[in-house]
Amino acid sequence: MTEQITDVDPSSAALVPVGDEIVPAGGGALVSASAAPARAAHAHPEPRQYVLIAVVLVVITGMEVATSYLEGDVNSNLLIAALGMMAAVKFFLVVAWFMHLRTDSKVLRRFFLLGLIAAPILYTIVLLMFHVFNSNV
Amino acid sequence: MTSTTIATTGHAQPPAHTGEHATNTGISNMKLAFWAFLGSECLFFGAFISTYLLYRGRDTLGPKPKQLFDVPFTSCTSFILLMSSLTMVLALAAIQRGDHRRFRIWLGSTALFGLTFIGGQVYEFTNFYREGLNLHVNLFGSTFFILTGLHGAHVTIGIFWLLSLYSRSLQGKLTTEHAEAVEVAGLYWHFVDIVWIFIFTAIYLVPYH
Numbered sequence: 001m002t003e004q005i006t007d008v009d010p011s012s013a014a015l016v017p018v019g020d021e022i023v024p025a026g027g028g029a030l031v032s033a034s035a036a037p038a039r040a041a042h043a044h045p046e047p048r049q050y051v052l053i054a055v056v057l058v059v060i061t062g063m064e065v066a067t068s069y070l071e072g073d074v075n076s077n078l079l080i081a082a083l084g085m086m087a088a089v090k091f092f093l094v095v096a097w098f099m100h101l102r103t104d105s106k107v108l109r110r111f112f113l114l115g116l117i118a119a120p121i122l123y124t125i126v127l128l129m130f131h132v133f134n135s136n137v
Numbered sequence: 138m139t140s141t142t143i144a145t146t147g148h149a150q151p152p153a154h155t156g157e158h159a160t161n162t163g164i165s166n167m168k169l170a171f172w173a174f175l176g177s178e179c180l181f182f183g184a185f186i187s188t189y190l191l192y193r194g195r196d197t198l199g200p201k202p203k204q205l206f207d208v209p210f211t212s213c214t215s216f217i218l219l220m221s222s223l224t225m226v227l228a229l230a231a232i233q234r235g236d237h238r239r240f241r242i243w244l245g246s247t248a249l250f251g252l253t254f255i256g257g258q259v260y261e262f263t264n265f266y267r268e269g270l271n272l273h274v275n276l277f278g279s280t281f282f283i284l285t286g287l288h289g290a291h292v293t294i295g296i297f298w299l300l301s302l303y304s305r306s307l308q309g310k311l312t313t314e315h316a317e318a319v320e321v322a323g324l325y326w327h328f329v330d331i332v333w334i335f336i337f338t339a340i341y342l343v344p345y346h
Binding site for chain 1: 163
């Protein structure tokens with residue numbers, strides 16, 4: 001794999017490999033080619049692709065609403081799982097395409113994922129503490 | 138094998154599409170800070186969604202969700218909010234290619250869709266209030282109004298933000314150089330949309346036992 005360093009802070013005297021990245025020893029900043037897409041005008045999708053994503057979102061929303069009317073005919077746990085999955089797909093499509101996280105810098109993705117992963121873990125623990133998933137309570 | 142080439146120009150370059158100052162990561166500070174803010178907003182809304190789930194279906198007094206909800210109506214307002222995400226991203230695409238007329242059309246449409254969504258929420262809140270639901274009557278009332286009300290407040294802030302961009306564009310103060318300002322406003326707008334995706338499912342669609 002070839003990584004090209006495109007720019008370096010003059011304050012950094014030496015380079016130290018940390019994981020798969022090369023970092024200035026003096027704490028100076030260095031930008032690797034992996035960060036370069038963020039500074040270049042990243043290629044956003046064409047308007048036609050946005051419209052296509054919106055159509056998919058509308059279809060999923062329709063399916064969600066239709067699914068909610070199956071209450072009583074289908075096992076409720078199955079229904080909740082299906083609704084959760086459809087909401088997650090919609091969430092992913094908006095974040096990846098409309099918010100451009102698919103093509104934007106990895107750093108931005110990590111920032112957002114941190115909150116996104118921390119929130120469900122934290123609140124699942126809270127809900128477990130209150131026995132929300134225990135039907136006997 | 139890693140081949141490393143170092144250009145010792147000594148100057149970090151600014152992001153290509155903005156007039157922002159240079160950063161060492163190559164990402165503008167505003168965008169980076171805004172994504173961190175959105176990460177914290179996940180925790181903010183997560184707290185209220187989990188509180189709603191915690192108290193869901195535990196009421197013995199007052200109106201019940203099934204007696205009040207009009208799912209077809211809320212589905213329509215959800216659809217409108219979803220479409221506003223499309224118009225927002227089209228507005229961004231328009232300003233990035235320098236098409237200011239289309240930018241204003243899409244941005245205005247986004248604000249209009251947002252206003253329609255808020256109008257629907259006000260209508261719904263008024264109906265629920267008339268049916269006897271308020272912040273104090275039961276747990277459903279307090280958790281429902283707090284969660285959806287906070288989301289509505291976020292949408293309202295977004296509308297003001299979009300209108301200010303619209304006004305700046307009309308005055309000729311929002312050029313292609315400022316596309317990042319539109320991108321950040323768009324991130325906020327899409328975020329309130331994705332939060333609604335989960336609120337809509339958790340409150341209106343998941344069956345009540």
